[in-house]
Amino acid sequence: MNEYWSGRFAREGMIWGSEPSPTALVARDWFSSEGVQSVLVPGAGYGRNTKVFSAAFGTWGVELSEAALTLAREWDPLSHFILGSALDADLIEPVDAVYCYGVLHLFLEEDRRRLVESCLQQLKPGGLLYFASFAAEDPNNGCGRQLEPGTYEYKQHKYAHFFSDADLRAQFADTDILGTELHREVLQGVLGDSHEYLLRSITARKPRYAALRL
Ligand SMILES: C[S@@+](CC[C@H](N)C(=O)[O-])C[C@H]1O[C@@H](n2cnc3c(N)ncnc32)[C@H](O)[C@@H]1O
Secondary structure: OHHHHHHHHHHHHOOOOOOOOHHHHHHHHHHHHHOOOOOOEEEOOOOOOHHHOOOOOEEEEEOHHHHHHHHHHHHOOOOEEOOOOOHHHOOOOOEEEEEOOOOHHHHHHHHHHHHHHHHHEEEOOOOOOEEEEEEOOOOOOOOOEEEOOOEEEEEEEEEOOOOOOHHHHHHOOOOOEEEEEEEEEEOOOOOOOEEEEEEEEEEOOOOOOHHHHH
């Protein structure tokens, strides 16, 4: 995974341009209305989305690729970037909210579970989660070799999980789910290309009293 992304960041730089995902703006406004002061962004890439949050909150980005972080530190000097895996993030202080875009769908089932669990561990009780990942309605769903239910190698050496509504809700079963939404996004590449994606977001809250759920 690291080799693939580092190679792309080193070759293509700011792969999806400098504009944030519209979902980052929605999440920022929601976080603001809830009095959030600190945000974790797992799989922060080169910081196009962290910049939205670091202008308003204390922001920590965890990212596996050194090449991405070299770009991120320049593009978004206000965020605190940590080189490492979001699957076992270990912040000094828990945060009020997590925003995660385009990362959860990169993993097979076991690591998707680990990513959500790791994010919940970094979050304060009552903290907020906003995740956006590929939707089952995306045209790439079902293309190529199936690795697991809902997970396809849709390009050579590149696979993703495509979330139905029920599937995404099941992934966040340990949280209080507030809602899900389908998004159509067009990403303009630096090379002049553009790609349309269908994403599904979920908003959720970490339970305040974990013991009550046992
Ligand atoms: C599709 S990109 C999205 C980047 C960023 N969220 C954005 O929207 O611009 C996925 C990112 O996740 C990073 N990544 C993959 N596995 C990771 C892991 N285990 N821990 C942290 N970052 C990871 C990749 O290096 C890459 O930057």
